[in-house]
Amino acid sequence: MTTRSTLLGVLAVTGALTAAAASSAQDGRVEAARKEGKVVWYTSLALSSSEKVAKLFEAAYPGVSVEVHRTGSQRVLQRVMQELQANLKLVDVIHTSDAGHFVLLKEKKLLLRYTPAGVDAFPSGFKDRDGYYYGLRATVNVIAYNSKIIAASEAPRTWKDLLDPKWKGRLVTAHPGYSGVIATHVLALVHLYGWDYFRQLAQNKLMLVQSAVDPSGVVASGERPVAVNGGDYTFYQTKKKGNPVEIVYPKEGVPLVVSPAAIAALAPHPNAAKLFTDFTFSREVQQVLADTEGLYTGHPDVTYPADKPKLGDLKLLFADPEELEKRNEELKKRFVEFFGA
Amino acid sequence: MPVWVLAALALVLLMALPLGWLGYMSVSSEAGVTLAHYRGVFTDPHLQKALWNTVVLAFWVGLVSLGIGAPMAWLTARTDLPGKRLIRGLIMASFVTPPFLGAFAWVMLAGPNAGLLNKLYRALTGAQEPLVNVFTMPGLIFVVAIYTFPYVFIMIANTLELIASDLEEAASILGAGRVRVALTVTLPMVLPAILSGFILAVLQALALFGSPAILALPAGFHTITTQIWALFQYPPKVEMAAAFSVPLLLATALLLLVQKQLLGRRGYAAVGGKGGARRRIPLGLWRLPALAGCLGVMACSIFLPYGILAKAAFARAWAEPLGVENVTLGNFALTFGHSGTRSAIWNTLELGILTACVGAGLAALLAYIVNRRIIPGHQFLAFLALAPVVIPGVVLAVALFVAYTRPPLLLYGSLWILFVAYLTKEMPVGYSQSDATFKGISPELEEAARVLGAGRLRVLGEITAPLARSGIIATWCFVFIGVIRELSASIILFTPNTKVISVVIFDLKEEGQFGAIAVLGLFMLVMTFAAVGVMQTLLGRDFMGAKE
Numbered sequence: 001m002t003t004r005s006t007l008l009g010v011l012a013v014t015g016a017l018t019a020a021a022a023s024s025a026q027d028g029r030v031e032a033a034r035k036e037g038k039v040v041w042y043t044s045l046a047l048s049s050s051e052k053v054a055k056l057f058e059a060a061y062p063g064v065s066v067e068v069h070r071t072g073s074q075r076v077l078q079r080v081m082q083e084l085q086a087n088l089k090l091v092d093v094i095h096t097s098d099a100g101h102f103v104l105l106k107e108k109k110l111l112l113r114y115t116p117a118g119v120d121a122f123p124s125g126f127k128d129r130d131g132y133y134y135g136l137r138a139t140v141n142v143i144a145y146n147s148k149i150i151a152a153s154e155a156p157r158t159w160k161d162l163l164d165p166k167w168k169g170r171l172v173t174a175h176p177g178y179s180g181v182i183a184t185h186v187l188a189l190v191h192l193y194g195w196d197y198f199r200q201l202a203q204n205k206l207m208l209v210q211s212a213v214d215p216s217g218v219v220a221s222g223e224r225p226v227a228v229n230g231g232d233y234t235f236y237q238t239k240k241k242g243n244p245v246e247i248v249y250p251k252e253g254v255p256l257v258v259s260p261a262a263i264a265a266l267a268p269h270p271n272a273a274k275l276f277t278d279f280t281f282s283r284e285v286q287q288v289l290a291d292t293e294g295l296y297t298g299h300p301d302v303t304y305p306a307d308k309p310k311l312g313d314l315k316l317l318f319a320d321p322e323e324l325e326k327r328n329e330e331l332k333k334r335f336v337e338f339f340g341a
Numbered sequence: 342m343p344v345w346v347l348a349a350l351a352l353v354l355l356m357a358l359p360l361g362w363l364g365y366m367s368v369s370s371e372a373g374v375t376l377a378h379y380r381g382v383f384t385d386p387h388l389q390k391a392l393w394n395t396v397v398l399a400f401w402v403g404l405v406s407l408g409i410g411a412p413m414a415w416l417t418a419r420t421d422l423p424g425k426r427l428i429r430g431l432i433m434a435s436f437v438t439p440p441f442l443g444a445f446a447w448v449m450l451a452g453p454n455a456g457l458l459n460k461l462y463r464a465l466t467g468a469q470e471p472l473v474n475v476f477t478m479p480g481l482i483f484v485v486a487i488y489t490f491p492y493v494f495i496m497i498a499n500t501l502e503l504i505a506s507d508l509e510e511a512a513s514i515l516g517a518g519r520v521r522v523a524l525t526v527t528l529p530m531v532l533p534a535i536l537s538g539f540i541l542a543v544l545q546a547l548a549l550f551g552s553p554a555i556l557a558l559p560a561g562f563h564t565i566t567t568q569i570w571a572l573f574q575y576p577p578k579v580e581m582a583a584a585f586s587v588p589l590l591l592a593t594a595l596l597l598l599v600q601k602q603l604l605g606r607r608g609y610a611a612v613g614g615k616g617g618a619r620r621r622i623p624l625g626l627w628r629l630p631a632l633a634g635c636l637g638v639m640a641c642s643i644f645l646p647y648g649i650l651a652k653a654a655f656a657r658a659w660a661e662p663l664g665v666e667n668v669t670l671g672n673f674a675l676t677f678g679h680s681g682t683r684s685a686i687w688n689t690l691e692l693g694i695l696t697a698c699v700g701a702g703l704a705a706l707l708a709y710i711v712n713r714r715i716i717p718g719h720q721f722l723a724f725l726a727l728a729p730v731v732i733p734g735v736v737l738a739v740a741l742f743v744a745y746t747r748p749p750l751l752l753y754g755s756l757w758i759l760f761v762a763y764l765t766k767e768m769p770v771g772y773s774q775s776d777a778t779f780k781g782i783s784p785e786l787e788e789a790a791r792v793l794g795a796g797r798l799r800v801l802g803e804i805t806a807p808l809a810r811s812g813i814i815a816t817w818c819f820v821f822i823g824v825i826r827e828l829s830a831s832i833i834l835f836t837p838n839t840k841v842i843s844v845v846i847f848d849l850k851e852e853g854q855f856g857a858i859a860v861l862g863l864f865m866l867v868m869t870f871a872a873v874g875v876m877q878t879l880l881g882r883d884f885m886g887a888k889e
Contacts, residue, residue, distance in 0.1 A: 042837070046852065047854065048675065054680075066680075068679070069681060069837040071851070078574050081575055081577075082577065086754055088753070090754070090836060091837075177571070178851065207559050209559060209851075210558075211853065216853075220658065220660075221452075221660035222454050222455045223660070224454065243658065329576070339561050341560075341563050
């Protein structure tokens with residue numbers, strides 16, 4: 001089933017791009033990318049999803065391979081900075097879920113100014129005003145629960161519901177020191193309820209995992225029946241695979257996480273990087289992200305699965321990238337203070 | 342003789358450069374020399390807690406390992422326990438199992454809610470509370486101990502094998518009961534082995550990174566090693582990490598010193614030769630319960646974890662029964678289809694083979710120099726070769742990172758920095774093994790050749806090396822096994838192009854990809870046991886030290 005839809009996706013995308021590749025300007029770019037041979041992608045998108053995007057690209061542009069290095073947003077930044085300090089030029093395209101990272105990287109002049117084709121129509125929240133980075137995908141933080149263990153009538157409906165002592169020992173959270181999705185989430189909720197919310201939440205003895213992808217697995221296995229955060233797309237995918245997982249969009253609002261992508265200023269394969277970036281922002285790929293991965297995108301023409309709420313119908317909580325960058329240390333530190341590690 | 346001097350110099354450089362930098366970083370600041378980092382380390386309540394957690398963990402792991410290892414050593418060495426060879430084989434298997442893989446398997450076995458054992462327990466008793474919770478300090482201690490007790494076992498079993506039964510027999514002829522003999526005669530003779538086994542276990546627990554990262558972090562507590570690693574996250578606090586490494590380094594050095602003292606004063610005349618008969622103590626009615634106890638331990642460290650890994654490798658949802666609809670090969674496809682995994686496998690193999698070759702060669706050269714006293718200061722070389730034992734992997738990695746991200750040697754970003762880390766880390770094991778090999782080769786043949794006019798190198802190549810061959814190949818396998826499972830140094834030193842299998846497993850762990858981890862874990866075990874197989878065949882015995 002999954003293989004077939006991937007295959008269909010490949011065919012559709014390949015077809016569309018073969019048509020687009022007709023122009024000679026495009027030929028020159030592809031030729032240059034092919035000479036470079038590959039593009040190195042540091043990404044925080046869940047491994048199976050990033051592998052899918054990579055395979056689509058490789059099918060569309062034979063001769064240019066994608067090296068996927070998937071880890072948490074904060075680890076991606078750590079690697080980028082650590083390598084820079086050692087004067088290593090390894091990364092081409094950087095993609096994390098912490099928009100603050102891109103404020104920092106831009107400030108340090110580590111990004112290449114590049115506008116992917118077709119992003120003009122994206123909403124302003126997906127665009128850097130200086131043209132260095134653009135939102136490749138978006139997700140919202142939600143509550144999720146295991147429906148085999150918890151009846152719908154019992155399930156938490158709001159962020160505040162999670163503070164109830166009856167959830168003691170039954171909750172799982174991902175870590176803002178690892179995940180950009182979670183760092184954004186923490187900042188948005190701090191704005192809503194203050195740090196006191198997390199101080200109280202910690203009383204319920206949460207299980208700490210790292211990636212925002214992991215809570216979906218923990219909830220599906222039943223190790224902890226309720227997740228207090230995590231990207232809705234990971235729960236959506238887990239549910240689609242037949243796991244007893246239900247998603248709750250709390251009415252106080254859901255923190256929106258727009259995950260930017262940018263090309264590194266010192267990219268060793270700049271042409272392949274541009275080709276890859278254009279590709280990932282094309283309508284076809286954005287549609288695949290929406291269809292099979294359950295992500296939201298900034299592309300105005302993308303349609304979404306009927307069983308997902310429209311982004312416009314949700315009350316969204318926003319986190320300002322500049323503030324995210326400035327308070328990065330504080331977010332991690334206070335979280336560790338409350339939750340222990 | 343340049344070759345000897347070169348080997349010696351390589352060793353000195355290998356050790357001195359990173360440790361020098363580590364010490365320097367821990368006191369350096371923009372304003373000159375400072376103790377601020379140390380003050381920071383010892384006054385930060387979080388770091389203090391991590392320090393204390395490590396002390397608790399290490400002490401209890403030592404005790405529990407002793408509690409498991411000592412009785413099993415006595416049973417297999419001195420009694421008529423059935424199935425001894427099997428038990429020894431299984432203990433060896435747990436010795437070579439990467440501890441982080443065991444920890445990961447135990448998450449699936451004893452997670453408080455989804456863990457298989459807890460599910461069974463609830464189904465059988467109807468209880469609400471879990472039977473065991475692996476995400477706690479006791480859980481962590483247990484999981485670390487079941488992979489650490491082989492160190493205690495080896496120390497004690499090998500000593501027991503050397504003690505003749507004469508003294509014990511004399512005591513019982515004089516009227517002492519079996520318990521009294523054990524307490525007043527046997528125990529004092531093996532006491533040094535017991536204590537040093539305890540210390541070895543403590544050292545293992547101190548240096549461990551993977552198991553605490555998998556079990557302690559979800560429960561909200563740190564150990565020194567996980568804290569050092571956390572200090573490396575952006576923005577990195579390398580100076581703090583260096584300052585935090587130094588106490589760990591000193592504690593390790595101190596413990597080793599104590600151990601050396603203990604083993605050094607072997608005033609126990611009975612230990613030291615193979616003379617005298619060893620009488621097997623009949624267990625009588627206790628034979629089967631004793632066997633069951635041993636197998637119970639092995640179930641915890643081998644049968645159950647390997648079983649659940651195998652299950653997870655083939656399951657869509659690891660926590661569900663392995664019914665028809667839950668069986669999949671998708672985990673293999675995801676694991677081996679991922680470009681990162683494939684290159685990690687190659688990197689691991691490349692590093693394993695390269696480090697094993699260079700390590701075995703260098704260790705052999707050094708052991709030869711020391712045993713034949715070729716250059717002045719050879720005792721110092723022996724000390725240096727064994728010295729890395731005191732450096733926990735994470736600390737070594739911090740030191741190497743500091744040393745090799747700047748000129749003159751820019752190694753970070755290439756496989757070379759991992760190679761240097763592994764070579765340093767495996768040198769003590771390699772050296773001890775080679776040392777034992779050369780001690781067993783008498784110099785007469787070499788002397789004959791030298792008298793006939795052959796140079797040292799030629800003698801080494803044509804006479805000594807062939808004699809030492811199986812010993813050297815065993816060293817090779819030892820180093821290889823150590824390298825392919827290494828996590829604690831790799832996790833700090835890798836770059837995307839230089840990932841190794843253990844790092845990929847750790848990445849997958851953070852994303853909760855249980856199936857893919859199980860697949861890679863099993864792959865790693867297959868590689869390990871292949872190396873063990875080669876080694877056993879060549880040595881003609883199991884490598885824990887006993888004759889067939």
